[in-house]
Amino acid sequence: MFEKVLIANRGEIALRIHRACREMGIRTVAIHSTADADAMHVRLADESVCVGPPASKDSYLNIPAILTAAAITGADAIHPGIGFMSENAKFAEMVEQHGFAFIGPTPDHIRIMGDKVTAKKTVKDLGLPTVPGSDGALKDLDDARKVGDAIGYPVLIKAAAGGGGKGMKVARTAADLEDSWNLARGEARAAFGNDEVYMEKYLEKPRHIEVQLLGDSHGNAVHFGERDCSIQRRHQKVIEEAPSPGLNASERMEIGNLAADVIRKLGYRGVGTIEFLYEGGKFYFIEMNTRLQIEHTISEMITGIDLVREQIRVAAGLPLSYAQKDIVFSGHSIECRINAENPETFAPSPGVIKGYHPPGGLDVRVDSALYDGYRVPSNYDSMIAKLIVHGSNRNECLLRLRRALEEFVIGGIDTTLPLHRHLIAQTDFINGDYDIHWLEKFLDKK
Numbered sequence: 253m254f255e256k257v258l259i260a261n262r263g264e265i266a267l268r269i270h271r272a273c274r275e276m277g278i279r280t281v282a283i284h285s286t287a288d289a290d291a292m293h294v295r296l297a298d299e300s301v302c303v304g305p306p307a308s309k310d311s312y313l314n315i316p317a318i319l320t321a322a323a324i325t326g327a328d329a330i331h332p333g334i335g336f337m338s339e340n341a342k343f344a345e346m347v348e349q350h351g352f353a354f355i356g357p358t359p360d361h362i363r364i365m366g367d368k369v370t371a372k373k374t375v376k377d378l379g380l381p382t383v384p385g386s387d388g389a390l391k392d393l394d395d396a397r398k399v400g401d402a403i404g405y406p407v408l409i410k411a412a413a414g415g416g417g418k419g420m421k422v423a424r425t426a427a428d429l430e431d432s433w434n435l436a437r438g439e440a441r442a443a444f445g446n447d448e449v450y451m452e453k454y455l456e457k458p459r460h461i462e463v464q465l466l467g468d469s470h471g472n473a474v475h476f477g478e479r480d481c482s483i484q485r486r487h488q489k490v491i492e493e494a495p496s497p498g499l500n501a502s503e504r505m506e507i508g509n510l511a512a513d514v515i516r517k518l519g520y521r522g523v524g525t526i527e528f529l530y531e532g533g534k535f536y537f538i539e540m541n542t543r544l545q546i547e548h549t550i551s552e553m554i555t556g557i558d559l560v561r562e563q564i565r566v567a568a569g570l571p572l573s574y575a576q577k578d579i580v581f582s583g584h585s586i587e588c589r590i591n592a593e594n595p596e597t598f599a600p601s602p603g604v605i606k607g608y609h610p611p612g613g614l615d616v617r618v619d620s621a622l623y624d625g626y627r628v629p630s631n632y633d634s635m636i637a638k639l640i641v642h643g644s645n646r647n648e649c650l651l652r653l654r655r656a657l658e659e660f661v662i663g664g665i666d667t668t669l670p671l672h673r674h675l676i677a678q679t680d681f682i683n684g685d686y687d688i689h690w691l692e693k694f695l696d697k698k
């Protein structure tokens with residue numbers, strides 16, 4: 253097992269990884285920008301190294317500085333966390349070339365899944381259902397017109413290099429196609445430096461259902477059930493729950509086993525998530541994320557398994573500690589992502605925390621790097637806390653979530669806590685009756 257792990261990230265996820273390492277007897281090295289010198293992940297780690305100024309490109313994305321930090325502290329592995337370097341195949345390759353273990357999949361697997369056109373083709377060949385659409389990237393606008401006519405409108409133009417919902421545009425009718433084509437390509441070029449796009453049928457009322465997976469380098473793979481992440485704003489998840497209120501037990505095992513089969517056939521090592529849209533009783537693959545996900549916590553709550561621990565173990569070459577039959581599902585879990593944003597306008601709200609009281613009690617978990625007096629910097633993602641609750645069934649979970657949200661105090665800045673209190677009181681949410689468009693429609697009506 254590793255003796256010392258460098259955590260190439262910040263905030264709550266850096267803390268999450270630190271905690272798993274600590275419990276495994278592994279020493280940790282934090283990296284930080286000058287803006288994060290007082291951050292909790294720096295305070296708790298055994299050692300820390302400043303890797304650059306506030307801008308992410310000069311610090312958390314600064315490959316030479318990160319590798320140097322690992323070398324001078326004598327780390328034997330690097331955990332990339334979520335975002336930043338976590339899906340950068342080149343980084344994973346360089347980590348290995350410099351003699352460190354990369355706590356994640358092989359660079360090849362990151363590369364295959366990072367290109368959405370290649371990913372879709374790969375999983376389709378391995379037996380997963382995909383959204384009807386173009387066979388690979390679109391050559392030109394004429395090609396787009398032909399595919400649009402063949403699959404029928406509305407359609408979605410999507411960036412091959414996509415992520416975070418960028419480079420994605422709907423064309424409701426053939427007349428909209430040229431505009432959507434230009435907008436999607438322009439956005440893709442600006443965000444990813446790559447304007448390759450493909451087309452999918454636009455699904456009107458799908459749920460976002462994703463399967464948590466884990467594979468080792470000995471040919472084993474298991475799933476941890478699904479998560480429903482349909483409550484989204486601008487393609488960003490806001491609330492997640494496991495299991496999905498929209499699936500029955502046989503659909504759950506079927507999609508879980510199908511997804512686990514795919515990663516077994518790929519020889520995939522590490523944690524990963526296969527994302528689907530689910531509509532009319534059918535699943536359609538949309539993408540695979542080759543890393544830990546923010547909402548991995550709810551799968552941990554319903555299985556009692558520490559996914560980060562398992563991720564570190566398989567990266568060290570150990571076999572899975574669990575066979576599928578050992579993974580027992582119990583109860584229900586919901587996560588609310590709490591952002592430093594105005595709950596009405598969603599304008600970012602950085603600043604100093606004045607008064608912090610996280611909720612507690614049975615089956616309540618708060619993953620956050622906040623503390624009283626901490627300054628939330630303006631340079632990074634606005635998510636500042638995750639509230640995760642568990643209950644023996646969905647109803648108990650909802651009641652506990654309501655109670656925990658009432659208790660949660662984050663003073664000094666605006667947060668989305670009031671929005672969460674409001675959302676979970678809606679009849680549609682209580683009934684589990686929502687799709688990926690529900691939240692935006694709800695916010696439009698307000």
Ligand code: ADP
Nearest residue numbers: 414415416417418452453454455460487538688
């Ligand atoms: P990204 O990598 O940018 O997050 P995804 O392919 O994962 O892109 O899609 C993000 C979200 O966009 C999905 O969760 C869903 O809400 C929406 N979406 C993606 N594909 C479709 C589709 N074919 N029809 C309707 N909505 C879609």
